Amino acid sequence: MAKPLHPTPMLDELEKGPWPSFITGLKRLAKDKDYVVDVLGHLEHSYKTRKGYWKGGTVGVIGYGGGVIPRFTEIKDEGGQPVFKDAAEFHTLRIMPPPGMHYDTDTLRKFCDIWEQYGSGLIALHGQSGDIMFQGCTTENVQKAFDEFNEMGFDLGGAGPAVRTSMSCVGAARCEQSCYNEGKAHTMVVNTFLDDIHRPALPYKFKFKFSGCPNDCMNSIQRADMAVIGTWRDNMRTDEALAKKWFAKHGMNELVNDVVARCPTKAIQIKKAADVRKDAHISAVAIDDAQCLEVDNKDCVRCMHCINVMTGALAPGQDKGATILVGGKRTLKIGDLMGTVVVPFMPLKEEEDYEKLVELAQSIIDFFAENALEHERTGEMIERIGLVNFLEGIGLDIDPNMVSTPRTNPYVRTDGWDEEVARISAKKAAA
Secondary structure, three states, X not given: OOOOOOOOHHHHHOOOXXXXXXXXXXXXXXXXXXXXXXXXXXXXXXXXXXXXXXXXXXXXXXXXXXXXEOOEEOOEOOOOOEOOHHHOEOOEEEEOOOHHHOOOHHHHHHHHHHHHHHEEEEEEEOOOOOOEEEEEEOHHHHHHHHHHHHHOOOOEOOOOOOEOOOEEOXXXXXXXXXXXXXXXXXXXXXXXXXXXXXXXXXXXXEOEEEEOOOOOOOOXXXXXXXXXEEEEOOOOEEOHHHHHHHHHHHHHHHHXXXXXXXXXXXXXXXXXXXXXXXXXXXXXXXXXXXXXXXXXXXXXXXXXXXXXXXXXXXXXXXXXXXXXXXXXXOXXXXXXXXXXXXXXXXXXXXXXXXXXXXXXXXXHHHHHHHHOOOOOOHHHHHHHHOHHHHHHHHOOOOOXXXXXXXXXXXXXXXXXXXHHHHHHHHHHHHO
16 A cells, blocks of 8 residues: 555546546556655646646666656755655656557556556557657666566667657558558668667757658658658549449538538549540549549649548559658747658659668758757758758759649749650650
8 A cells, every 4th residue: 555645636626527537547556656646746736836846867778878758856845855755756768669559468468567567657658759658767667667678579769869769650551541561661760770769869859750641640741850651643543333332322412512622622523424534644433323523633632531531432543652751840949840842752662662761761860960950850950951952962853842832832833844744754765
């Protein structure tokens, strides 16, 4: 049995709403842990004074420079001793998850047993960087806990100015929209940059995220210094039997209001079967005996909405790969930044394709390490030095697809692009 709980009138209020409360979970843990009793007392004191009392420091495990987030309390008595002595330290271990975040129940039970023995019992699956966050541990127990996680085959994730833990979606394991092998790309990148994850040596943090399709379930476009987002470059695939089945169930109103009207570029139309265009860039599928859904792939921007609504009836094309974006991040020095396209389409099928992806990642990180200012993310560096200088620095050619919002950019004319591409292709073929 643990010692009695501190009075926590303010925390008690958080248990009165209709939703489950983390306070209830902490109190359950506190029945057997003096550590969590003082964590609750510490939190109540913070609520009462409206101030945070955790400060950083230096805590790590042998051979690693990052992966542990140290926290020491500033709440001391007049003699300089911690008021909540059993929770004077509240360190967090970041543990790298498997690609796609696949676990079996035996692994999760072992995690819980280890953290119950050495830590507070609090686990967050997952932090925004992708790590499993084992929250609340004393300095004495950090190495002991890590040794047992390492015996299971798990490693510390990134912390500090380093390459951070990567994230990938569940991908082809459970999702029919997957456009490349997310787990393979994730594994190759992590294995290449393992030293940069464990030993912080960059101007600031650098994050990779891997999303298998443009749905971007990893939020990589907003959150990753290098985002790898699956896409395709041929026509959308169709399935007539599934399209008719969908239409029979949902009807014309839902087709018009939830599919056609929501296409951001008006690339979808409903036409009589006889009026469907025969152009090479048109995907058409019958929805009944007289009508068809026509998709103009030239105007499609791969937003995925129609595919999400009519899954199976519409599907990604067969010429699959990924779009590479650089510079996404949350607010820091110059506000939020979305990733900028640096490779409009990279095939990811053969082994050498994945090796090229890793080579590009290495070029970007090397350039970032040499040119970024202290505490500056990749996107902020690009804003400061200019996209052209960045592209030249990493050895990429400039491409019209890199233009942000070309349809609304008054300085870029897009008419004639297709003809120019055909002319250049013919010239290369003749040479």
